[in-house]
Amino acid sequence: DSGVTQTPKHLITATGQRVTLRCSPRSGDLSVYWYQQSLDQGLQFLIQYYNGEERAKGNILERFSAQQFPDLHSELNLSSLELGDSALYFCASSVGWGEVNTGELFFGEGSRLTVL
Amino acid sequence: GESVGLHLPTLSVQEGDNSIINCAYSNSASDYFIWYKQESGKGPQFIIDIRSNMDKRQGQRVTVLLNKTVKHLSLQIAATQPGDSAVYFCAENGGRVGNEKLTFGTGTRLTIIP
Numbered sequence: 001d002s003g004v005t006q007t008p009k010h011l012i013t014a015t016g017q018r019v020t021l022r023c024s025p026r027s028g029d030l031s032v033y034w035y036q037q038s039l040d041q042g043l044q045f046l047i048q049y050y051n052g053e054e055r056a057k058g059n060i061l062e063r064f065s066a067q068q069f070p071d072l073h074s075e076l077n078l079s080s081l082e083l084g085d086s087a088l089y090f091c092a093s094s095v096g097w098g099e100v101n102t103g104e105l106f107f108g109e110g111s112r113l114t115v116l
Numbered sequence: 117g118e119s120v121g122l123h124l125p126t127l128s129v130q131e132g133d134n135s136i137i138n139c140a141y142s143n144s145a146s147d148y149f150i151w152y153k154q155e156s157g158k159g160p161q162f163i164i165d166i167r168s169n170m171d172k173r174q175g176q177r178v179t180v181l182l183n184k185t186v187k188h189l190s191l192q193i194a195a196t197q198p199g200d201s202a203v204y205f206c207a208e209n210g211g212r213v214g215n216e217k218l219t220f221g222t223g224t225r226l227t228i229i230p
Contacts (some may be wrong), residue, residue: 002159002161004159005127019174027214031215033215033216036118041222042205042219042220042221042222042223043160043205043207043220044220045216045217045218046206048216055216056214056216056217058216071216090159090160094157094215100213101148101165101209101213101214101215101218102165102215103148103162103165103207103215104162105160105162105215105218106162107159107161108159109158109159110158110159
């Protein structure tokens with residue numbers, strides 16, 4: 001158990017809809033990262049927050065947005081969903097941000113989104 | 117452009133044997149590399165990392181080798197066990213600082229045959 005909690009585990013919705021994925025980081029971790037993993041693909045970095053502020057952006061679509069709340073949990077909002085958005089969405093957390101490469105990202109078990 | 121790729125998408129190994137998972141990278145500026153393990157239905161889990169000032173690093177039953185000349189790294193798992201069955205990802209930092217800038221490969225699925 002990584003200590004990172006993601007909900008929901010599974011979500012099925014229709015094209016054009018909007019969903020919200022939720023992540024609770026490990027206790028004490030201030031950084032939250034969102035990754036997308038499509039079928040048989042690697043992990044694509046979407047966005048990172050540190051202590052409530054956006055710190056880095058990856059290949060995140062304009063239809064997607066995220067935020068980190070004062071209690072450090074984070075939400076990833078996906079809107080105007082398309083079939084190609086079907087994927088596993090992972091949240092990860094770490095203590096700090098940016099300064100050092102540590103590789104020690106603690107991943108949740110992911111939210112599997114299916115868009116029909 | 118930069119990329120991280122794997123030589124083989126799948127690998128089957130007899131239980132108890134050693135396994136080697138390979139990874140090629142193209143960004144010569146990369147100076148930090150990580151291996152992650154992803155078991156079915158779970159998120160990736162950090163295994164081991166290595167910085168470019170090293171060519172070998174050992175952990176518990178795992179060894180990572182880095183060959184900067186040919187931009188190649190490998191993960192060796194000794195005395196494989198059924199619990200080693202998973203998808204293994206390599207990742208690199210492209211010479212940039214910060215965990216969010218890691219580039220992950222597509223993964224190799226390792227299957228341990230009992």
